[in-house]
Amino acid sequence: MDPAIRLLRDLVAIDSVNPTLVPGAAGEQQIADTIAAHMRRIGLDVAVEIVAPGRPNVVGVIEGRAKGRSLILCGHTDTVGVAGMRDPFTPVERDGRLYGRGSQDMKGGVAAMIDAARVVAERGLDRGRVIVAAVVDEEHSSIGADALVRTWRADGAIVTEPTDLAIAIAHKGFAWVQIDVHGRAAHGSRPRDGQDAILRLGRVLGKLEALDTALQRAAPHALVGTGSLHASIIEGGRELSSYPDRARLQMERRIRPGEPESAAITEVKAIIDALSDDDPTFRAEARATFSRPAYEVPAGHDLPITLAAALETAGTAARTVGASFWADSAVLGGAGTPSVLFGPGGAGLHSSEEFVIVEEVLRCRDVLVDTARRFC
Numbered sequence: 015m016d017p018a019i020r021l022l023r024d025l026v027a028i029d030s031v032n033p034t035l036v037p038g039a040a041g042e043q044q045i046a047d048t049i050a051a052h053m054r055r056i057g058l059d060v061a062v063e064i065v066a067p068g069r070p071n072v073v074g075v076i077e078g079r080a081k082g083r084s085l086i087l088c089g090h091t092d093t094v095g096v097a098g099m100r101d102p103f104t105p106v107e108r109d110g111r112l113y114g115r116g117s118q119d120m121k122g123g124v125a126a127m128i129d130a131a132r133v134v135a136e137r138g139l140d141r142g143r144v145i146v147a148a149v150v151d152e153e154h155s156s157i158g159a160d161a162l163v164r165t166w167r168a169d170g171a172i173v174t175e176p177t178d179l180a181i182a183i184a185h186k187g188f189a190w191v192q193i194d195v196h197g198r199a200a201h202g203s204r205p206r207d208g209q210d211a212i213l214r215l216g217r218v219l220g221k222l223e224a225l226d227t228a229l230q231r232a233a234p235h236a237l238v239g240t241g242s243l244h245a246s247i248i249e250g251g252r253e254l255s256s257y258p259d260r261a262r263l264q265m266e267r268r269i270r271p272g273e274p275e276s277a278a279i280t281e282v283k284a285i286i287d288a289l290s291d292d293d294p295t296f297r298a299e300a301r302a303t304f305s306r307p308a309y310e311v312p313a314g315h316d317l318p319i320t321l322a323a324a325l326e327t328a329g330t331a332a333r334t335v336g337a338s339f340w341a342d343s344a345v346l347g348g349a350g351t352p353s354v355l356f357g358p359g360g361a362g363l364h365s366s367e368e369f370v371i372v373e374e375v376l377r378c379r380d381v382l383v384d385t386a387r388r389f390c
């Protein structure tokens with residue numbers, strides 16, 4: 015069996031469900047121990063960095079014989095939960111696919127990048143530096159990538175998230191906003207005394223729908239399309255025969271490259287100001303609760319060009335795409351390491367049947383080896 019697939023099977027067999035996402039879940043300690051031992055065996059210089067209790071990042075380094083450029087290969091070791099899966103941690107290979115939780119998202123990519131490091135270490139690196147990072151918590155709030163970039167920087171990074179072997183050079187960001195609308199409680203029979211917070215929140219919803227329409231009609235980004243928003247969670251009211259004194263909306267705005275993370279809170283505050291001007295009794299406030307930026311590699315950067323050349327040499331047509339989902343590459347990119355996504359394909363990520371295409375894990379590994387040689 016190919017060593018990349020043997021490693022992939024070992025990783026899928028370890029429960030590494032994210033414990034922030036699923037309270038009480040196993041977390042990344044055991045998979046980090048396995049990866050650290052494996053990296054030492056294949057000759058990497060290994061550092062284990064505790065990000066939170068029981069949640070270590072593992073970083074392996076290969077130094078070149080001469081000075082050159084540095085390349086980070088990065089993947090996350092956590093997975094989403096396993097509800098509804100019959101046998102999530104038993105890797106099963108069938109019809110060229112390897113099934114199991116995390117096989118596609120993203121233990122396939124993690125196995126490919128670690129096995130690429132094995133080949134690079136065996137052959138020896140002429141120049142530069144390859145840094146292989148297995149980080150925690152991408153599926154929740156990326157505390158692993160945040161910790162990684164405090165210590166590690168490079169001339170480029172490849173995050174091996176599943177892209178069907180396409181090179182993703184841009185992806186959207188997101189921002190969450192909480193809106194509280196105030197009313198005045200009163201008996202349901204006394205309209206002069208009450209102010210209906212829920213109907214007043216309806217005024218905000220009408221404006222948000224118009225904003226979403228405008229966002230989606232704007233000229234799209236060539237790779238990721240337009241911004242958008244949706245009303246995610248709504249709550250308010252206390253009982254049937256009373257005017258509701260409060261209503262709360264939690265919403266999400268997806269952000270395209272070029273838009274700031276603050277776009278959402280700025281837009282919502284403008285809506286509230288306009289509604290207050292129309293009606294002095296309208297009272298509401300908004301606050302930004304969490305956001306992550308959109309990201310795009312600078313046009314003409316050498317990393318995607320080098321990766322494309324390595325793909326073509328391996329006999330695979332290079333495709334440059336954008337990703338709609340957010341990924342750790344924005345954290346690396348934001349900290350000054352230009353980053354792309356490139357990893358093996360499959361299907362069923364975050365669902366009850368997940369698989370990765372075995373042949374694409376191997377091709378990803380081979381292309382990463384060639385890219386490290388050309389880029390460093």
Ligand SMILES: [Zn+2]
Binds near residue numbers: 090119120152
């Ligand atoms: Zn992922």
